[in-house]
Amino acid sequence: MGESSTPTDLAAAETWFARNGLTYFVPSERAAARQALKPGRTAPLLLVVAVVAGTLGGLLAWWVGELSAAPALLVSLGLAALGWYALTALRLRPILAWALGRTFGSLRLLLPMATRALPLLLLFMTFLFINAEVWQLSASLAPGVLWLLVLLLGGLAVAFLLVRLPEEVDRADDAVDDAFLRRACRGTPLEAACEELLADATADPASHAEVSGFERWNLVLVLLVIQAVQVLLLVAMVFAFFLLFGSLAMGEQVQLAWTARESITSLTWLPSVSVELVKVALFLAAFSGLYFTVSAVTDETYREQFFSGVTRHVERAVGMRAVYLTLRARAAD
Secondary structure (H helix, E strand, C coil): CCCCHHHHHHHHHHHHHHHCCCHHHCHHHHHHHHHHCCHHHHHHHHHHHHHHHHHHHHHHHHHHCCCCHHHHHHHHHHHHHHHHHHHHCCCCHHHHHHHHHHHHCCHHHHHHHHHHHHHHHHHHHHHHHCCHHHHHHHHHCCHHHHHHHHHHHHHHHHHHHHHHCHHHHHHHHCCCCHHHHHHHHCCCCCHHHHHHHHHCCCCCHHHHCCCCHHHHHHHHHHHHHHHHHHHHHHHHHHHHHHHHHHHHHCCHHHHHHHHCCCCCCEECCEEEEEHHHHHHHHHHHHHHHHHHHHHHHHCHHHHHHHHHHHHHHHHHHHHHHHHHHHHHHHHHC
């Protein structure tokens, strides 16, 4: 391999990484993200967010006369600030943009998965939906408490994914061999460089296959965003179903009996839908999201449907990274 071609190959590979949601595979971007995580930069931001969110939460709780509004707003603003910092300072915007583009570009694949997941779940959830105790529980929840429960269920789903998704990355980097590298680099800027390295007996690209640190979390975040968007779309379908089913089947007298209230509050812009119905539908939809998440990762058929396309991207990233690091090591010698 010519020495003059190595810098060109490295630059082309870094451009490819940046365009395909692999921001942390580029050394300069990885260094910037590592710098942004230093306590000197994060501690002041956390303090400002805590003070602002706490103040606004206290004012909101005083204004609406509901104590639970304070922690609900505090958590929501904290998550919003964390998301903003991740998108800007931590360079997550290209990762998020690529993952969202990939997800919405393959919505047709969501239908087969939905036809497998929804019927059984809706059958189970419908029995809960027509249960008076569930209506009493949901209707009695203050909006702030209900929102905290939704965030809790969402947090549990994300935590479960962060434990299980790294296994998908490990499954890919444990299977690297010459055929894997050829397959991964085919059609990429490193295709020719990969062939030359594999033909060189002194080179060993597979020794760079293990993905760790920021690069490993880059792949996990891609999987996380794709999984989360798909689950949210399914949750929205469940929420819409319960709103429609409830508005048709649950009359005012039934809702009054099941909620043990003297009156129900209808939405001004949608009279057939009550606030109590929205609460029940939101609570059950959030619980459905947790169920979807666990099923998609633990059930082999669900896993194949969720990750069949993106797994190839993970394998390509692992293979290209191995070749890229081999080229960098040679350029440094």
